[in-house]
Amino acid sequence: MKIPKLTKRYCPYCKKRTEQKIKLVGTGFQRGTLTRGSKTRARLRGLGRGIGNKGKWGSKPPQTKFKRKSKTTKKTNMLYICSECKKSKYQKKGIRMGKQTQE
Numbered sequence: 001m002k003i004p005k006l007t008k009r010y011c012p013y014c015k016k017r018t019e020q021k022i023k024l025v026g027t028g029f030q031r032g033t034l035t036r037g038s039k040t041r042a043r044l045r046g047l048g049r050g051i052g053n054k055g056k057w058g059s060k061p062p063q064t065k066f067k068r069k070s071k072t073t074k075k076t077n078m079l080y081i082c083s084e085c086k087k088s089k090y091q092k093k094g095i096r097m098g099k100q101t102q103e
């Protein structure tokens with residue numbers, strides 16, 4: 001989806017409609033797997049050390065097909081910068097879209 005660089009929008013600081021610049025901001029970091037059940041944590045706690053078959057602490061099963069998922073869309077996160085007061089504000093609600101380009 002194409003997103004314009006400038007829009008007219010209400011500025012809560014100026015309390016009127018002003019020209020505002022749109023800046024695309026990343027939607028934060030992607031969380032990896034939870035580390036509670038990780039082998040690294042187990043080793044730090046003193047488990048899984050020594051010789052022989054460690055059973056539960058020995059190895060991890062391969063990642064299943066269902067666990068491997070890839071989302072094709074992401075919610076947008078736009079930052080509006082007022083051209084008059086230079087203050088910025090984030091959009092309230094993002095919409096899911098695949099690829100975003102600024103004109």
Ligand SMILES: [Zn+2]
Binds near residue numbers: 012015085087
């Ligand atoms: Zn303003």
